[in-house]
Structures are given as C-alpha cells and as structure tokens.
Amino acid sequence: MPPQTSDQRWAALAAAGDQSAFRTLYRAHVRPVYWIAQGILGSPADAEDVTQETFVVAWRKLPGLELQGESILPWLATICRFQAANRLRQRRRDQAHTTEAADDQLPDVVSVEEQVITAALAARIAAEVGTLGDLDREIFRLCAAEGYAYQAAAEELGVTHAVVRNRLSRVRTQLRGAVKEVRDA
Numbered sequence: 001m002p003p004q005t006s007d008q009r010w011a012a013l014a015a016a017g018d019q020s021a022f023r024t025l026y027r028a029h030v031r032p033v034y035w036i037a038q039g040i041l042g043s044p045a046d047a048e049d050v051t052q053e054t055f056v057v058a059w060r061k062l063p064g065l066e067l068q069g070e071s072i073l074p075w076l077a078t079i080c081r082f083q084a085a086n087r088l089r090q091r092r093r094d095q096a097h098t099t100e101a102a103d104d105q106l107p108d109v110v111s112v113e114e115q116v117i118t119a120a121l122a123a124r125i126a127a128e129v130g131t132l133g134d135l136d137r138e139i140f141r142l143c144a145a146e147g148y149a150y151q152a153a154a155e156e157l158g159v160t161h162a163v164v165r166n167r168l169s170r171v172r173t174q175l176r177g178a179v180k181e182v183r184d185a
Helices: 006-015 019-041 044-064 073-096 112-130 134-145 150-157 161-184
Strands: none
Touching: 006 019, 006 044, 019 044, 019 073, 019 112, 019 134, 044 073, 073 112, 112 161, 134 150, 134 161, 150 161
C-alpha cells in the first residue's frame, strides 16, 4: 500500500473527530476555497461566508469521505461551488422580495462553464502543488496558505530568508503557468 499523502492522513484523522487535523486542512486550503467562492460570487463578504460554510459542511461530511486523490481540494471545491450556488439562489429570492434596486453584480445564471473551469483550476493547482518537493511544498504552505512572512517561514524551516523568497518565487511562477494552461484550454 503506498504511503498516505498529508491530505489523506489529515482527512482520516479529522474524520475520526480530530479537530487539530481539521484545522490543519483548513489552513492548507482556506485560500484556494476562498478564491473559488470569490470567482463565482464576486463579493468578498459572500465569499468569506461561503468559505466558512464550505468548511462547516466538510467537517460534517468528513466521516463518510473516501478521498479519491492525494488532495482534498477538489472535494472542497465541489462543496464550495454548491454553497456558492445556494448563495446565488438566496440572493435572487431576496431580490425578488424587495423593492430595492437590482444588484448589478448578480449574474443572471450560474455559468456551468465557469464552474467546470473553476473545478479544473482547483484540480490543476492541487496536482501542481503535489509535484513540488517537500521543502517547496512547506514554503508554499507556510507563506501562501498560512500567511507567514518570509523570515518567519525561514526560521520555521531552518533555511535562509533568500531560500524562502527564491523558492516561493519559482513555485508561484510554476503555479501561474498551470493556471494559464487551464484558462487557455
């Protein structure tokens, strides 16, 4: 049996009720989930709400999850898209029952094409992060997902500030390439 990925290990622990493991998954994936919600909803406030709702649903559904890949992000992205669609329906209902001016930011329909692109994008980013070496993946997790400053990440990992800065720059360039591939497809 191949060794488990960190997402598989943390998901199994969280499914058994380990709140610390779930917090680790949350910190690792909250930003990509937020970006997906923001892309669908176009509202930072709604995106924050949907991101939180996504993780509440994920916590409830984890005990029944059989993680198919190495990353939990595609599963979280699916939950997020459903939560965002629910938020859009709620907006429409609220709008239909009010005399206030129409919200120009509200799309008329949820674009299936955009949802497919968003799912593909999340899967591609997760796959690309999976190809990173251990140090690069840790630098990305600390700086991009958890918001560490370069120096703090360097101290945490026992490397120099320059190593963190240079490796993170290369990782971001690599991920931008992956995002461009999905957007151009």
